[in-house]
Amino acid sequence: MTVPDIRLVPLATGGGGLPFVLGPSLGTRVARVWDGVRPLLADRHPLFGWDLPGHGVSPAATSGFTVDEIAEGVLRAVDDVGLGRFAVAGISLGGLVSLALGLRAPERIVATTMICSLPRLGTAEGWAERAASVRASGTPSLVQGSASRWFAPGFIDASPTVASPLLSDLMDVDDESYALCNEALGAADYRARVRDLAMPLTVIAGELDPVLTLAAAEETAAAARTGSFHVIAGASHLAPVEKPAEVAAILLSEVPL
Known part of the structure; x- marks a missing residue:
């Protein structure tokens, strides 16, 4: 296993609060x-994002890695831009990282x-099959299911200009990197x-x-020393896409300036 080359994306440089480091699904x-x-969020917090291997600006991976090694790759990228203390938030695999x-x-x-995420997502068999x-068949074969x-x-149908680019991005993800992310999960x-x-x-x-399940998500929050649990009504797996205002309000209320 190796630490993948994770690249950071500056998302917003304004705001005087603690930086947010945001992870993708x-x-x-x-x-x-x-x-x-x-x-x-940008008025109150500097924002940085990171891309998974073979996604966005991060180079494709050729050897396997663990979730913990993705996290180490993120820390190395954060160190490269000189961040000290910061808050983290991520969606699905990004939440696990x-x-x-x-x-x-x-x-x-x-x-x-952790957004639409759990400390254990799915099964080893299910991820191996994917x-x-x-x-x-390549990442384009995943579009309909995703x-x-x-x-x-x-x-x-209601927001095609929001949804369609996300599905197009999926088709551009490196096939092997996506498969290696499955195995890490x-x-x-x-x-x-x-x-x-x-x-x-x-x-x-x-x-x-x-x-x-909502029960599993609530159990995760309850297992923490200090945990809180929120449900976004009407949202599916990409809650920040479908309900950005609701997700932003929670982040602003839970993270100190």
């Missing part, structure tokens, strides 16, 4: 998936937010470590998210 570019939330970051650098991270599928998971019924299980977080944990779930 598998198959998305961080700048796109956080685009609706970005202007709602945010949890790993909180465990890895408790002296630097003031708050951790990795095999994308190696055989659309049904990412968005609540009717969202694509299949091996990741942080359920026993949530209690070890030194900083507050916020868990945000989409009411209609088919990837996880």
